[in-house]
Amino acid sequence: MATSTAPRPLTSGPAPAAPVDLSDPALWTRPDLPAVVDRLRAAGPVQRTGTADDGPVWSVLSYDLAVEVLKDAATYSSEGGSLLGAGAGNTPVGAGRMMALTDPPRHRELRAPATPFLSPGGARGAAPGITELSHRIVTTAVERGEVDLVDVVSPLPLTVMCDLLDVPDQDREMVVQVCDDAFLGRTAQERRAGHQRLIPYLMHQVMKRRADPRDDLISMMATYRIAGRLLPVEDVVLNLDNIVVGGVQTVRHTAVMGLLALVRHPDLWHRLQSGEAAMGPALDELLRWTSVGLHTLRTATRDTVLGGHDIRRGERVVVWTWAANHDPAAFDRPHDIVLDRSPNRHVALGLGAHYCIGAPLAKTELSALFTALLDRVERIEPTGPVQYNRSIINFGLDHFPVRLLARRAHRSR
Known part of the structure; x- marks a missing residue:
């Protein structure tokens, strides 16, 4: 279905909210999600929609307008919050102090010290260790046979993050457990308790x-x-916490959702396993198709017009993000997984000033994990x-119970 690019009439006041609540997580699990989003986008690429916690917002559903917003930090600011959930009228903790919650030029200043560790060069240096760790994780999982894939993939980003932070050996078990609670906990209470232990530890290490x-x-x-001054300790800790959150969550959820897609499309698994499809383009396609970071929030700094509103x-x-990455005006067959899609200018990792600082490292981890699984596993069978x-x-x-059937012979990639 093609998306109309004709300008919409300017509104004289706030538009009525659309009936679909895009902030409802249950929406994104629906089997008819592609049709629902396509209908919404066709009705208008920018719409006034309600949210459960943050009041009415302007929702952007098309790729071209998503790019317009994400590239224009001067008009659409991150300082009022980058994610829904803080509540209507509330400013999140760390606004103006964290990478995710600042605009250029401050944003560039805060990214600078972390860039060497998360850049393509840093990721290349870490790649051999990540590859070895991935194979150890997968080998253990294959030996067990029946596993929860969420538990299989989670240790990789947690361990890599400990390496980046150079967590002392005697603290690693504790830090991995705290991070597991803070970012992977099954309930909000578990996650909050984990953060309450992680933040003081990071502050101690910073000092x-x-x-x-x-x-x-x-x-x-x-x-x-x-400008000659050290960052306040609290700001250092907030930014480290932000890096850890992004590094752990992006890899974990993209890996599991990507594997779910491959399990449901075994022909794609076999194309990757045989080498018919290359890992690099396939990884970008799985990032686009899953779009696990479903949204990005911005606040208008001035009166403006977007999509005719x-x-x-x-x-x-x-x-x-999911809607933009599945826009038929930007992607041919957007609801299909096309492993060799090119070009693939998805926005799953952001765009512009806020393009994910950890993208090279995340791709290195995902590539190593998928490669290890393809090497050792003939097929993955859901058990629940x-x-x-x-x-x-x-x-x-949260759960993906499976049986891993080992390959009789595997080759190194």
Whole structure:
């Protein structure tokens, strides 16, 4: 279904909210989701929609307008919040102090100390260790046979993050457990308790490494100076916490949702396993197709017009990433997984100033994990129903019980 690009009449006041609540996590689990989103987009690529916690927002459903918003940080600011959930009229903790909640030029300044560790060069340096760890994780899972794939993939990003932070050996088991609780906990209470333990630990490490720096991400952030001044300790901790959240959640949920797609389309699994489809383009296609970071929030800094609608200063604009990445005006056969899709200018990892700083490392981890599974596993058989989480921030699965059937012979890739 083609999306009309004809301008819509300017509204004289707030438009009535659309009946579909895009902030309801249950919507994104519906089997008819593609048809629902296509109908909404056809009705208008920008619509006034209601949310459960944040009041009415302007929802962007088309690819071209999503790009317009994400690239224009001067008009659509991150400082009022980058994700739904803070509540109508509330400013999130860390606004103006965290990478995710700042605009250029401040945003660039905060990214700078972390970039060497998360850049393509940093990811290449870490790749051999990530590959070895992935194979160990998969080998253990294959030996067990029946596993929960969520539990299989989760240790990889957690361990890689501990390496980046150079967590001391004696603290690793505790930090992995705390991170597991903070980011992968099954309930909000578990996640909150994990953060309450992680934040003080990070603060302690920041203070230690400010006095005795090493070659690691904590030390770099702790000793970095902007205009000759060290960042406040609280700001360093907030940004480290933000990096850990993004690094753990993006890899975990994309891996599991990508595997779910491959299990449901065994022909694609075999194309990857045989080498008929290359991992690089396939990985970008799975990122596009899953779009686990379902949305990005911005706040208008001035009166403007978007998709034919008047957007008033202070109003919230939400780019629905999944909808943009499944727009037929931008992607041929958007609801199909096309492993060799090219070009593939998806926005699953953001765009513009806020393009995911950890994208190279995340792709390295995902590639290593998928490759290890393809090497060792002939096929994956579900042994029970999947259980979706209740998140529109990092949409994915809480449970994915399967049986891993080993390949009789596997080759190194």
